[in-house]
Amino acid sequence: MSVEKVTEARTLKIKTSLARQMAQPGGRTIADVERRANERLERHRDDVMTTIAGTITELELAAAAAAPGTEPQIYTLASSLLNTAGFFDTGPLYDAGYSLCDVADRMQTSGAWNWPTVGVHVQAMRLILTAGCKADATTDALLLGLRSVAAKTRQDG
Template identity: 30%
Template sequence: MSVVTRIQRRSRLSTLVDQPGGISAGVGLARARANLQAMEGEAREIVAQRIADLAAIPAPQDGVLTGEGLEEVYRGSAAVIDAAGPFALEDLCTAAAGLCDLADGSGVSDWRVIAVHIQALRLLLALPEDAVAEREQILLNLEDVRRRKLPPVDQPAG
């Protein structure tokens, strides 16, 4: 009878982790926060520009946004999320995600609803950081609009 002997190789990562040097996780996180803080102003400018791009979309004559217009709204609101996400601008991300929901082919193309979301994005960006109650109220109202305008999602049989 033969015996199988297994020789375990040590991974390169475990070798690197065991070596002295580097920085602690706390110091690394503090540096990352400082780096992000330095870029927040630029990110806010990008968010403002993306919101301005959304506001520049011409209102359709019949009040119904179709095809390419909906895609433009979706791309613009996704760009807001991309720029605001790393900087803890959750309210802007939530409102932009709601706009994505409205424009993602759900059949909702009422320009008035989309315009309300765009105006809410402008307002959220302009509000001071300490206006927490106002931000929450805006998000609640947008959620109410989405709930009324989006078709119900089919619930899986449980």
């Protein structure tokens, strides 16, 4: 007869240096880290707003030319504006840019391009940027008008 030897499994907890460091008191709070990141980001606001103004100028030129074949450029520029504006609280400017992306995409897909619709969006974005991207009664009215234009584009497409 054979005798089996039974052994018990043991688990060992290994503490890494990172786990030891994280267990120590001190460090930064999440609120402090967020505040510091926002402060660093805010240092770039003026440069970003200059870039956004340049993109709006490019949109104005493209809309004024209304040249066949430049339609895809409108969506590209508007989405570039959104990518940049999304880092800051640009409120109504972001909303207007999003609306332009939406209508440009719909017009491109349907093949029914409407340059005045693009022009209205670009003018609204210029006004919003010039007013400091603040949400107020004027920008609310502009966005309401853009929603109306976008709804018309959806109906026509």
